[in-house]
Amino acid sequence: MKGAIHSTESFGSVDGPGVRFLIFFQGCQMRCRYCHNPDSWKRETPDTQWLTADELLDMAERYKGYWGDEGGITVSGGEPLLQIDFLLELFIKAKQRGINTCIDTALQPFTREEPFFSKFQELMTVTDLLLCDIKHISNSQHKKLTGQPNDNILDALTYLSTIGKPVWIRHVLVPGITDYDRYLNRTREFIETLHNVQKIEILPYHSLGAYKWDELGFPYTLKDTVPPTPERVDRADAILHGKM
Secondary structure (H helix, E strand, O other), X not given: OEEEEEEEEEEEOOOOOOOEEEEEEOOOOOOOOOOXXXXXXXXXXXXXXXXXXXXHHHHHHOOHHHOOOOOEEXXXXXXXXXXXXXXXXXXXXXXXXXXEEEEEEOOOOOOOOOOHHHHHHHHHOOOOEEEEEOOOOOHHHHHHHHOOOOHHHHHHHHHHXXXXXXXXXXXXXXXXXXXXXXXXXXXXXHHOOOOOEEEEEEEEOOOOOHHHHHHHOOOOOOOOOOOOOHHHHHHHHHHHOOOO
């Protein structure tokens, strides 16, 4: 089995604990208006790399000496759960090699329907941590922001809490879209229903990937949006942590 891979990075320091080897999967069903990797949306492009699990793990293990006690591999995207069969094989083999495993995901493909759910349950047995995006707490606003609903995403987070799988919650703060106190408070209220959240991160919006939209001929609708101020980021962080 081969996976559709966008790219890899050797020394990730913000995508899970410790130093991590990052594997970016190709393909995503969401169309987030601030996406900095729109070139990863299509499953197959002229630049797609088709690699086996062993090829990727052999690459990763070259850097194992830098990982320390907490490091390992993180899969991101695109959306890695769209290639769940390959991801499951990759993580089974990673655990056989004693490698810590982490998924950076928006959880959009999640469903309790078969065959996905059984595969997801098995995947969780070989997954150490998930970095989960809550793009927007409002379903209608989530559709406007990403092109997809969020009900199955929130259901996935509830399921992960039920099984006690550790997660980090990430929330991109976009002025005029996600930074309203009423939405942040609703997000905090939802997070408070979960019992497995180890960390909450506010990610300030930036436009560093806008040039890729231009190269691909996609209209970048947030070109006039400026990053949030440090004060606004601090306030949002305080709200999500229940300090306001």
